[in-house]
Amino acid sequence: MIDLSALREKPTLAGERVSLVPLAVEHADDFFESTRDEEVRRLTGTHRRPDYDEIRDWCATRADQFDRLDMAIVEDPGGRFVGELALRDLDADNESAGYRIALSAIEFTGQGLGKEATRLVLDYAFNRVHLHRVWLSVYAFNMRAIAVYRSCGFSVEGRLRNALLWDERRHDALIMGVLESDFRRARD
Structure with a gap:
């Protein structure tokens, strides 16, 4: 049975090169800038550009959401904002949730920061x-x-054909899932 108090806690999760901290209003400036990065927008399929007040309000209300976990990814040492992630779409009856992650700039890709953040949040989730x-x-x-x-143990479970229209081209989306046992095998 899932422990909903673990989603209310809004923990800090520390890794070797990144920490996950509760997403809050102090992350709004960096989060807003990440929504302006064209490559980040393409990789996430984000057409809409929220205004600053929307981002600030979003960040300010994350601690009040008890059915999800929104985290800022900060680089250690230094505390630089490198992205955000969420456990969301909780299905308590089936003990599952959705996951999303977005690094805030392409400069942070290829360094293992997203992988470490994903492993930290999956360890917490399971x-x-x-x-x-x-x-x-x-x-x-x-x-x-x-x-x-x-x-990290995810496997492709399905394909949504032509799910994204970007620059007049259509792209498929893959649905991937990881079970607790898959994650443990991938970690070991």
Whole structure:
């Protein structure tokens, strides 16, 4: 049975090169800037550009959300904001949740920061929240992200054909999932 108090806690999760901290209003400036990065927008399929007040309000209300976990990814040492992630779309009856992650700039890709952040949040999801399954959606052209997810135990479970229209081209989205046992095998 899942532990909903683990989603209310809003913990800080420390890794070797990144920490996950509760997303809050102090992250609004950096988060807003990440929504302006064209490559980040393409990789996440984000057409809409929220204004600053929307981002600030979003960040300010994350601590009040008891059915999800929104975290800022900060680089250690230094505390530089490198992205954000969320455990969301909780299905308590089936002990599962969705996952999303976005690094804030392309300069942070290829360094293992997203992989470490993903492992930290999956460890929390399976060991503290007691989820059985975590799933995500990723665009098929994002091979780097797909490789990271596979290394964390995710497997492709399905394909949404032509799910994204970007620059007059259509792209498929892959649905990937990881079970607690898959994550443990990938970690060992």
